[in-house]
Amino acid sequence: MSIYNRKIFQAIAVVLLALGVALPAVQADDDRDGKYVGKYGGENRGKPLQLGQTNSKFQQECSACHIAYVPGLLPAESWRRIMAGLGKHFGSNASLDAEDSKEITAFLVSNASNRWSAPTAPLQITEANWFRRKHGEREIRSSIWKNPHVKSPSNCAACHPQAERGDFSERNIRMP
Ligand code: HEC
Ligand code: HEC
Incomplete structure (x- = not known):
């Protein structure tokens, strides 16, 4: 050179x-909502989180082992990846027939986060920057995660009893 x-x-x-x-x-x-396009490094949950519409197949098939996670928690590409890998889904086989899979994927993709600007597509909600920020040591005592009622950060309903309805508002948080 x-x-x-x-x-x-x-x-x-x-x-x-x-x-x-x-x-x-x-x-x-x-940390205020909507101030930066790149908030949480662009890994931001959608707004509003409420299910704009429900889908009965999604409710039925995706709530057998955990709550049916609201689509706005992840970007469209994450849902595509999750739905493409249901045969090996976190150690479980959650496969569906082609028709159900297509319908559920379309529902998840069209209601995905509308504020996700990063080119990332995590397979877990709990890996997203917005999640980590809202559930970090500053917000939640680390001992809570060892509480037998919580078990896993993925167990949203342990602290957000209205989680399945997409209601995570602070006034509806009930710590175990
Ligand atoms: C046979 C059981 C089973 C079914 C059915 C199932 N899942 Fe899961 N899913 C799991 C397990 C186990 C985990 C890991 C949870 C944990 O780490 O506590 C998981 C985790 C997830 C996560 C990540 C949660 C996190 O940690 O942030 C998403 C998203 C998810 N599932 C979506 C779906 C969708 C969409 C469907 C329906 C198509 C579905 N799941 C159906 C077993 C299942
Ligand atoms: C151990 C209890 C606990 C678990 C489990 C938990 N959360 Fe939370 N969550 C909280 C607390 C406490 C806050 C408030 C943090 C703060 O002070 O900003 C919060 C905040 C939130 C917020 C922001 C609410 C707002 O109005 O700013 C969302 C969205 C959220 N959680 C979603 C989830 C999802 C989705 C899951 C499961 C994948 C989950 N949480 C699991 C305790 C929990």
């Missing part, structure tokens, strides 16, 4: 570094 090229290279590196440091600082700055 010539000296000239190396200088350009170093300048670019300095700019990238500065951006890398500046961006998280901006995001951490504020």
Whole structure:
């Protein structure tokens, strides 16, 4: 590399570094809804979370082992991935016939988060930035997660009794 090229290279590196440091600082700055497009690094749940409409197949097939998670908790691409992998679904076989799978996928995709701008598609709600932020050590004592009534962070209804209706409002939280 010539000296000239190396200088350009170093300048670019300095700019990238500065951006890398500046961006998280901006995001951490504020937690109010809707202020930044990139809130929670763009991994934000949809608004509103209520089921705009229900789908009886979804209610029936997706509530056998856990609550039927509201579609707005994840982006469309996450639902596509989850629905494509039901044969190996968190250690369970949750496969459906092609027709039901198609109908449920369409329902989930069309009601997915409308505020997710990051190019990510986690398979778990509990992996999303918005979830981690709302359920971090600042908000919830870590001992709660060991409570036998909670068992797993995926067990939303342990603390949000109205979770299945998409109601996670703070006034309806009941800590076990
Ligand atoms: C045979 C049981 C079973 C059925 C049926 C089932 N699941 Fe699951 N699902 C699981 C298990 C087990 C987990 C892991 C939960 C945990 O870690 O506590 C899980 C986790 C999930 C998660 C991630 C939750 C988190 O941790 O953030 C999503 C999303 C999900 N399931 C969606 C669905 C959808 C959509 C359907 C219907 C098509 C479905 N599930 C049907 C067993 C099932
Ligand atoms: C151990 C109890 C507990 C479990 C389990 C739990 N939450 Fe929460 N959740 C809370 C608490 C406490 C808050 C309020 C945090 C705060 O102070 O901002 C909260 C906040 C939220 C919020 C934000 C509400 C608002 O108005 O800002 C959403 C959405 C949410 N939880 C969804 C979920 C989902 C989805 C699950 C399951 C995948 C889940 N929670 C599991 C305790 C829990």
